[in-house]
Amino acid sequence: xxxxxxxxxxxxxxxxxxxxxxxxxxxxxxxxxxxxxxxxxxxxxxxxxxxxxxxxxxxxxxxxxxxxxxxxxxxxxxxxxxxxxxxxxxxxxxxxxxxxxxxxxxxxxxxxxxxxxxxxxxxxxxxxxxxxxxxxxxxxxxxxxxxxxxxxxxxxxxxxxxxxxxxxxxxxxxxxxxxxxxxxxxxxxxxxxxxxxxxxxxxxxxxxxxxxxxxxxxxxxxxxxxxxxxxxxxxxxxxxxxxxxxxxxxxxxxxxxxxxxxxxxxxxxxxxxx
Amino acid sequence: xxxxxxxxxxxxxxxxxxxxxxxxxxxxxxxxxxxxxxxxxxxxxxxxxxxxxxxxxxxxxxxxxxxxxxxxxxxxxxxxxxxxxxxxxxxxxxxxxxxxxxxxxxxxxxxxxxxxxxxxxxxxxxxxxxxxxxxxxxxxxxxxxxxxxxxxxxxxxxxxxxxxxxxxxxxxxxxxxxxxxxxxxxxxxxxxxxxxxxxxxxxxxxxxxxxxxxxxxxxxxxxxxxxxxxxxxxxxxxxxxxxxxxxxxxxxxxxxxxxxxxxxxxxxxxxxxx
Numbered sequence: 001x002x003x004x005x006x007x008x009x010x011x012x013x014x015x016x017x018x019x020x021x022x023x024x025x026x027x028x029x030x031x032x033x034x035x036x037x038x039x040x041x042x043x044x045x046x047x048x049x050x051x052x053x054x055x056x057x058x059x060x061x062x063x064x065x066x067x068x069x070x071x072x073x074x075x076x077x078x079x080x081x082x083x084x085x086x087x088x089x090x091x092x093x094x095x096x097x098x099x100x101x102x103x104x105x106x107x108x109x110x111x112x113x114x115x116x117x118x119x120x121x122x123x124x125x126x127x128x129x130x131x132x133x134x135x136x137x138x139x140x141x142x143x144x145x146x147x148x149x150x151x152x153x154x155x156x157x158x159x160x161x162x163x164x165x166x167x168x169x170x171x172x173x174x175x176x177x178x179x180x181x182x183x184x185x186x187x188x189x190x191x192x193x194x195x196x197x198x199x200x201x202x203x204x205x206x207x208x209x210x211x212x213x214x215x216x217x218x219x220x221x222x223x224x225x226x227x228x229x230x231x232x233x234x235x236x237x238x239x240x241x242x243x244x245x246x247x248x249x250x251x252x253x254x255x256x257x258x259x260x261x262x263x264x265x266x267x268x269x270x271x272x273x274x
Numbered sequence: 275x276x277x278x279x280x281x282x283x284x285x286x287x288x289x290x291x292x293x294x295x296x297x298x299x300x301x302x303x304x305x306x307x308x309x310x311x312x313x314x315x316x317x318x319x320x321x322x323x324x325x326x327x328x329x330x331x332x333x334x335x336x337x338x339x340x341x342x343x344x345x346x347x348x349x350x351x352x353x354x355x356x357x358x359x360x361x362x363x364x365x366x367x368x369x370x371x372x373x374x375x376x377x378x379x380x381x382x383x384x385x386x387x388x389x390x391x392x393x394x395x396x397x398x399x400x401x402x403x404x405x406x407x408x409x410x411x412x413x414x415x416x417x418x419x420x421x422x423x424x425x426x427x428x429x430x431x432x433x434x435x436x437x438x439x440x441x442x443x444x445x446x447x448x449x450x451x452x453x454x455x456x457x458x459x460x461x462x463x464x465x466x467x468x469x470x471x472x473x474x475x476x477x478x479x480x481x482x483x484x485x486x487x488x489x490x491x492x493x494x495x496x497x498x499x500x501x502x503x504x505x506x507x508x509x510x511x512x513x514x515x516x517x518x519x520x521x522x523x524x525x526x527x528x529x530x531x532x533x534x535x536x537x538x539x540x541x542x543x544x545x546x547x548x
Binding site: 112117144146148149150155182183184209211212215225226228231 | 505
């Protein structure tokens with residue numbers, strides 16, 4: 001399998017967290033990056049519509065807004081508050097010009113996972129009118145099982161596909177992230193199924209390091225770990241995916257390095273390993 | 275669901291790692307613990323048969339020896355070395371009087387998981403004559419997906435059951451540990467399947483803390499986390515399991531406390547939460 005096209009390279013703002021979004025946009029564009037996924041915290045204090053225009057003026061496609069979700073709550077009031085925040089995210093995506101919001105679906109420690117999953121599905125369904133009005137899609141991102149306690153009760157692509165099938169809306173799909181999914185023996189078949197559902201909305205890449213020393217912020221740059229990136233991309237493309245390969249890396253180690261140097265490494269790691 | 279019987283309480287030597295095995299045996303027995311699972315490192319420098327007798331003299335049932343496995347290797351020589359170590363473990367179990375060895379099956383970072391899984395299955399099959407001769411069983415322990423890089427390519431109970439079915443020997447079964455399996459949406463059905471296969475050889479309990487700050491050594495004592503222990507034990511017992519509930523906790527935090535005090539907490543947490 002050959003290298004992924006640079007035309008499909010997108011980077012998440014969190015990957016180069018030390019940079020303000022304006023800096024990231026300028027640097028990404030100068031490095032030949034074509035797409036950007038915007039984390040909501042980078043929009044704090046900005047005019048969102050103007051920031052969207054600034055990104056497009058740099059020639060960047062806005063791939064998605066990260067993130068909505070966290071639907072489960074112990075009380076109805078908690079769950080209503082979560083819906084309010086998701087509606088705010090939909091409005092932000094609309095203003096920014098992002099066609100998609102990635103959902104980290106949430107979980108409440110100690111609440112049965114089956115209950116959290118039901119609350120997630122109900123929460124997404126409740127947002128459908130807002131999505132239609134704003135023309136914004138939602139992507140369920142299945143999270144690694146090590147986040148099942150508090151971040152997401154949706155932990156496999158199979159579960160995300162099941163939810164997409166149950167909700168049955170062209171606005172609801174999946175964000176597949178190799179970090180969360182690479183270990184799954186059913187991955188190839190579930191990627192194919194996601195393609196048949198026309199629900200494969202986004203594809204995120206990074207790597208899994210050995211040893212991993214932090215559950216959240218020790219992801220590897222592509223090539224630094226054990227994830228079979230070429231193989232997984234071949235499955236994703238066989239499923240009909242033609243979108244961006246989004247580099248999403250949370251790493252205390254990489255955030256601490258010179259970010260210009262890091263961006264060069266991202267681009268070369270993308271060519272060498274994605 | 276009522277409390278688990280104290281007659282079914284076993285503790286792994288690693289749970290109270292600061293204690294030598296002789297100390298652990300005396301203390302466990304005095305606390306009313308009925309079973310012990312022995313980690314191999316505690317046998318260093320001991321006469322293994324005499325140590326087994328010492329445990330039995332305290333009235334303890336020897337539940338299993340931890341651990342064999344780590345079958346995958348990049349070269350045939352590595353894999354042969356792994357088999358040698360497993361044969362050594364079988365001899366140790368026989369000398370100790372342990373009827374069962376728990377297998378942490380292994381993985382080689384960057385080697386395809388499918389290849390590691392094949393090497394695991396081949397490795398277990400190669401040990402069958404040794405198991406028969408020593409009258410020692412082997413339990414495949416599916417490990418949490420966060421260990422798929424380097425510790426086990428068997429990450430769900432479904433995969434372990436598949437392997438048991440493929441190997442087809444009454445000597446080969448499964449060790450089900452709530453820490454590794456609790457998140458799995460297929461858990462109830464796979465526990466039932468494991469029971470039908472007569473392959474549910476061991477059941478390990480602890481808890482999952484929020485937040486978990488270390489991938490290896492931050493397990494919780496039962497009740498400190500979010501695992502639905504009573505529910506899972508009900509599934510295990512419905513599947514016909516009548517063995518020990520083995521407390522296996524790796525925790526820098528709990529190893530640092532007074533171990534007599536900790537043992538009291540283990541016994542009360544067992545009654546309150548398992």
